[in-house]
């Protein structure tokens with residue numbers, strides 16, 4: 001059995017359940033499908049789910065990350081090549097489209113493909129036909145394409161950076177995965193799942209759970225790296241707490257966090273910039289204002305644009321914060 005076939009999809013938020021329902025529906029159709037979402041939202045897992053729920057489930061599920069290969073290599077990987085088609089091509093080699101025959105082909109990060117490759121992919125979708133690189137025979141394949149990207153494909157198509165005709169064909173149905181911060185109900189179930197698995201890997205007797213403050217930290221964080229980031233943070237927390245039977249209370253979101261981090265911690269902590277006032281003459285008022293704006297923005301982001309939490313975080317009242325946001329016209333970043 002394929003590793004991904006056994007991987008459970010954890011989540012109980014309404015938006016996630018809606019996605020799963022959509023996945024089971026689209027899986028039945030013999031049409032291309034696009035899976036879109038921020039990094040780490042589970043696009044690859046969802047693509048596998050689509051394949052294994054489809055009538056093609058017992059045929060090959062072939063994957064290719066388009067961003068991992070240079071254009072010419074990508075072309076031979078996808079379409080194969082004949083013997084002698086280029087130096088070093090001593091034997092005929094089947095491409096992923098042929099290997100995926102009767103099954104599904106997962107094209108990851110397909111926004112980066114060249115026009116030439118896109119044109120060939122379009123032809124396979126439209127006519128089920130391709131030629132190997134260096135070959136003249138037309139080969140027929142029957143492959144369902146599942147594409148994934150974290151880019152805005154319609155915008156790229158409008159700018160002429162992605163073929164609009166291919167996009168039309170690929171986008172028979174589009175599944176957009178919500179970021180983790182929009183489905184907070186999923187955070188703790190996912191965290192427990194990863195913690196239990198990690199405990200098993202480390203041969204721990206049992207997983208003692210998370211303390212209340214640890215749970216609050218997990219729930220309040222913005223998770224820019226989504227489920228993958230959550231998995232790493234939780235696994236690190238389990239590993240760090242190795243040896244105590246207490247619930248986990250220590251959560252470290254940034255493994256690079258260190259006073260000795262090269263390049264300084266200015267980015268991670270704008271307040272750090274205060275230790276390094278400019279040595280040249282400068283406009284004090286401007287400087288302080290910019291600093292205030294930077295600190296406000298960082299705090300807002302950290303508190304996921306929740307103004308009440310941001311005010312608390314900055315040790316000011318809600319009205320004081322509102323005053324600052326109006327002063328610097330930062331109110332358009334507020335939550336609706």
Ligand SMILES: Nc1ncnc2c1ncn2[C@@H]1O[C@H](COP(=O)(O)OP(=O)(O)OP(=O)(O)O)[C@@H](O)[C@H]1O
Pocket residue numbers: 007008009010011037038039040041042043044045046150190227228231
């Ligand atoms: N709902 C879920 N339940 C369990 N594990 C999940 C879920 N969603 C994602 N994961 C796990 O999170 C990690 C990232 O998922 P995946 O690789 O599918 O994301 P992705 O959207 O393809 O990311 P990228 O854009 O970076 O390629 C994987 O380890 C995956 O197993």
Ligand SMILES: [Mg+2]
Pocket residue numbers: 043044108
């Ligand atoms: Mg991926």
